[in-house]
Amino acid sequence: MTGARLKHYGWGREGEGMSAEERDFLLGRYRAKFARDDFDSIAVPRLEEISLRAPCIMPPATLAPFCTTDHYDRAAHAYGKSYPDYVRAMLGDYDCAPDVVAYPRSEAEISAVMDWAGSVGASLTPFGGGSSVCGGVEPQVDGERYKAAVTLDLRHLSGVVEVDAASRAALIEAGTYGPDLEAQLRPHGLTLRHFPQSFEYSTLGGWIATRSGGHFASLYTHIDDFVESLRVVTPRGVIETRRLPGSGAGPSPDRMFIGSEGILGVISRAWMRLQPRPTFRAGASVRFATFFAAARAVRAIAQAGLFPSNCRILDPHEAYNTGAGDGSFAVMVLAFESGDHPLEPWMARALQCCTDHGGTVEPAGAADAHLKGAAGIWRNAFIRMPYAREFLNPAAIVNDTFETAITWDRFESFHDEVKAATERAIFEVTGVKGEVTCRFTHVYPDGPAPYFSFHALGRHGALLEQWQAIKIAASDALISAGGTITHHHAVGRDHRPWYDRQRPDLFAAALRAAKRELDPHGLLNPGVLIDP
Known part of the structure; x- marks a missing residue:
């Protein structure tokens, strides 16, 4: 990435944000919604005001050239972009900050970090671009199973390595951010054409690991549709899948890693199917x-x-x-x-x-x-x-989203049930009538992907509890009415209780078996998808 560094709190790079006009427009909508002239806002700690515990471990000399315990790096890798992530950071709670942030420059250095983390009893969290909205990148330290936490940032494994114009595909390193990826494909007249909302601040590896949903509302709705083959570094070694347009040879090994959220290995590069730039x-x-x-x-x-x-x-x-x-x-x-x-x-x-x-x-x-x-x-x-989270959260406005998918025959009743359950929860925990809105992000012949937003007037000192109560009510309604807990935002830790209810038990057992084989010490992103 070039230009200013990413913010330790908030969206995008330092110096970026909503204009005064945009802020006034949005706050005006909330003033009217909650019949208030103003909001009780608190100050967010500046980087130099954040207190971090001393690192429990230090990288050995062989890893020191690409590892750091710098204050900014640790703070900037403590959280993703979920509502509770923002609130805890707003309150200055950085207890989960990693002890060490590693910026490997090769697969060999990824493997070396894995070996070292396992030897010192540390958890290892792949970070991507840190845009997770479901608690997917928070480092884990518990003092017993994990004595320290290391975060892995692949931004130096970046770039389009090779373009196959005949097959309309490209080999791309996993740490490549969206704008860089498209800029390097543009001279070839090609595009991946995958534009999630986080496009500017997320990476190819993160898109694949979380089964990201992108630009296309139909047909090519997920990153799955563009993956031709993968290379994945696991604690047991490197896996490379065969590059093919399609195959009927058993279960797809690519599919095992697409959506695995960093628990089985670290995606290092991928051959991706491309398209001509639209004219x-x-x-x-x-x-x-x-x-x-x-x-x-x-x-x-x-x-x-x-x-x-x-x-x-x-x-x-x-x-x-x-x-x-x-x-x-x-x-x-x-x-x-x-x-x-x-x-x-x-x-x-x-x-x-x-x-x-x-x-x-x-x-x-x-x-x-x-x-x-x-x-x-x-x-x-x-x-x-x-960008709005940066001033809505300090104003005690609970504004968040959740998305799902449902078949057409159940959509209308599903929509009404989920909306009503969420609205009830808002009023019960805040005492003020809130609002739940809906849009479609993706559509299929057999059903839509409804995307709900909820707006509530919270209270400082209780924001996390209020958000959690609303989240539980909404998620319970999604699962009870037959939807999925997530269509494209991944599972992380925030969605785990409902993912556990949605997935078949025998599949969970098979996933645990794969985890034991590929990550025998359970160091990769613990608590995501399955327990260690």
């Missing part, structure tokens, strides 16, 4: 009287096999909160793109599906329609929203 685009915004009417139009589009690159819908309150609507209508953001052919027939059929379900189309078809009107407003709000 044809068509986009539109469509208004609907209700969210469910919009959802029925989405189902028609998904089942027509049109595979739009973007097909997101926002309920009326979600549209209002981002400035994409006035709260009286739902919005669909619709887009197609291609590096090969014009898109007018696809857009025409999709808009026909919308009008069949009562949709009113804003000007459509222009190549830059995705940057204008409601679509453009929502797009900008989506990209900028992670």
